[in-house]
Amino acid sequence: MIKFRYLLTFLVILVGLVIVRPVLAQTPSGADQLRALAxxxxxxxxxAEQQNLTLIQAEYEEAHDHWETFEDGIRAQNPSAYIEFESALDAVKASLETDPVDAFxxxxxxxHLEVEAITIADKLGDVPLATPAVVEATPADLMKALNTAYQEIEAGETAEAAAALNYVSQAWPSVEGAIATKSPDAYNAIEVDLSRAMAALRTQPADLSSAEAAIERLRESLAPFVGGQTYSMFDAAAIILREGLEALLVIVALMAFLQRSGHNDKRHWIWIGGAVGIGASLVVAVALNVVFNYAASGQNREVVEGVTGLVAAGLLFYVSYWLHSKASIHGWQSYIKTRTNQALAGGSLVGLALLAFLAVFREGAETAIFYLGMASAISLQDLVLGLSIGIGILAVAAILMFKVGVKLPLRPFFLVAGLLVYYLGFKFL
Structure with a gap:
C-alpha cells in the first residue's frame, strides 16, 4: 500500500532483532554490580583528595547512572539494603551541592558510599540478581494500590498490605520515568519511602506504624501525578477496529476481483496469505513488547514511550492521508485492480498470497506500534475491554461481508476512519 509503511515495519523488526540480543545475556549478580559501584x-x-571538582562530579554521575540500572532488583531483594545505599548516595549528592564544595x-x-557498597555486596552474596517483573500501570493504579495497603495496615492485615506494596513495587518502573522527568524530588522520595514501607512490613514483628507513615508520604508524593493524559476503552477499541476493518476490506476486495476476473479457484491463496499475516503480526507484537520492556527500563522509559508515541502519531497522520486518497470508489477499485493484476501477471500464485499477507501484516504491525504508544496511559481493564469489543465487532463485520454479502460503503468508511485516525494521532501527541 504505502512503501513508507513497509519500510517502517521493516526498520522496527530490524532494530528489534539488534536490541533483543542483549536480553538473552546473563544478568550479573547484585554483589558484582555493587562492587563495581564501590x-x-x-x-x-x-x-576528592586531588580536589578535582570536575572529576568528582563525573564520578557521582557515573555511580548514579550505574545504580539506576539495577536498583529495582536490589529493592525487590532487600529493601533495607536499598535504603542504606540510597542514603549513602544521597550523602554524596548533598556534599556536592554545598557552595563552595568541601572536597574533604x-x-x-x-x-562511606564505598563501604556501604562492599558491605551490602557481602550481605547479598553472589546470587544472580533477578530482574523484577514489570506490571504495566498508571499513577492512578499505584494510588489505588497504596490506598488498599493503607487500609489493610489499619485493619492489621500485614500479608494483604505487603501484597499491595509488592504490586506497587512491580508497577513503579512503568511510571518512574515520567515522574522523574517532571519532579526529581518526588521521584527520589517515592523510591525511598516505597523501600521503607516494604522493609517495615518484612521485619518481625512488622512495624505497622512506620509502614503506615511511609505509605502516607507515598500517597502525598504520588498525588500530583494522578490524572493527566489517558486513553480509554474507546481508544483501544478504535485502533483494532480501524486497522482490522482496513485489512478485512482489502481481503474482501481481492476476493471480489478474483471472482469477477474468472480466477475464483485461486481464492484459497488469499486465505493462506491472510492467515500467515495474522501469525506474523502476533510474533512482531510479542517481539516489540520484549524490546520495549528491555529498552524502556528506569528513566529511559519516558524517552522510549515518547519516541513510540511520536512514531505512532506520524504513522496515523500518514494513514489518514492514504485513506483520504482512496475515499472514492474509483480510487479504491483502481488500487485493488493494479495490485491484483501485478500479482497475477507474475504467473505465481504465491504472489497473490503475498499480497494478502502484506495487507494483513502491515495492519498488524501498525496495531502493535499504536498499542505500545498508549500502553503507559491506559488501564489493563480498559485495554482488554477495548480489544474484546473491537475484535467482536470485526468478527460480526467479517460474517456479514463474507457470508451475507453486505458491502461496506467505501466513502463513508474512509472518511470516518480518517477522522478517527486524526483524533488518535493528536491524542498520541
Whole structure:
C-alpha cells in the first residue's frame, strides 16, 4: 500500500532483532554490580583528595547512572539494603551541592558510599540478581494500590498490605520515568519511602506504624501525578477496529476481483496469505513488547514511550492521508485492480498470497506500534475491554461481508476512519 509503511515495519523488526540480543545475556549478580559501584566510589574519593571538582562530579554521575540500572532488583531483594545505599548516595549528592564544595567532606561521603557498597555486596552474596517483573500501570493504579495497603495496615492485615506494596513495587518502573522527568524530588522520595514501607512490613514483628507513615508520604508524593493524559476503552477499541476493518476490506476486495476476473479457484491463496499475516503480526507484537520492556527500563522509559508515541502519531497522520486518497470508489477499485493484476501477471500464485499477507501484516504491525504508544496511559481493564469489543465487532463485520454479502460503503468508511485516525494521532501527541 504505502512503501513508507513497509519500510517502517521493516526498520522496527530490524532494530528489534539488534536490541533483543542483549536480553538473552546473563544478568550479573547484585554483589558484582555493587562492587563495581564501590570501585567508582573509590575513584571519587581519589578525585576528592586531588580536589578535582570536575572529576568528582563525573564520578557521582557515573555511580548514579550505574545504580539506576539495577536498583529495582536490589529493592525487590532487600529493601533495607536499598535504603542504606540510597542514603549513602544521597550523602554524596548533598556534599556536592554545598557552595563552595568541601572536597574533604565529599571524600568522606565517597568513602562511606564505598563501604556501604562492599558491605551490602557481602550481605547479598553472589546470587544472580533477578530482574523484577514489570506490571504495566498508571499513577492512578499505584494510588489505588497504596490506598488498599493503607487500609489493610489499619485493619492489621500485614500479608494483604505487603501484597499491595509488592504490586506497587512491580508497577513503579512503568511510571518512574515520567515522574522523574517532571519532579526529581518526588521521584527520589517515592523510591525511598516505597523501600521503607516494604522493609517495615518484612521485619518481625512488622512495624505497622512506620509502614503506615511511609505509605502516607507515598500517597502525598504520588498525588500530583494522578490524572493527566489517558486513553480509554474507546481508544483501544478504535485502533483494532480501524486497522482490522482496513485489512478485512482489502481481503474482501481481492476476493471480489478474483471472482469477477474468472480466477475464483485461486481464492484459497488469499486465505493462506491472510492467515500467515495474522501469525506474523502476533510474533512482531510479542517481539516489540520484549524490546520495549528491555529498552524502556528506569528513566529511559519516558524517552522510549515518547519516541513510540511520536512514531505512532506520524504513522496515523500518514494513514489518514492514504485513506483520504482512496475515499472514492474509483480510487479504491483502481488500487485493488493494479495490485491484483501485478500479482497475477507474475504467473505465481504465491504472489497473490503475498499480497494478502502484506495487507494483513502491515495492519498488524501498525496495531502493535499504536498499542505500545498508549500502553503507559491506559488501564489493563480498559485495554482488554477495548480489544474484546473491537475484535467482536470485526468478527460480526467479517460474517456479514463474507457470508451475507453486505458491502461496506467505501466513502463513508474512509472518511470516518480518517477522522478517527486524526483524533488518535493528536491524542498520541
Amino acid at each position: 570501585r567508582i566510589a573509590a575513584e571519587g574519593e581519589a578525585a 567532606m565529599v571524600g568522606l561521603a565517597y568513602k
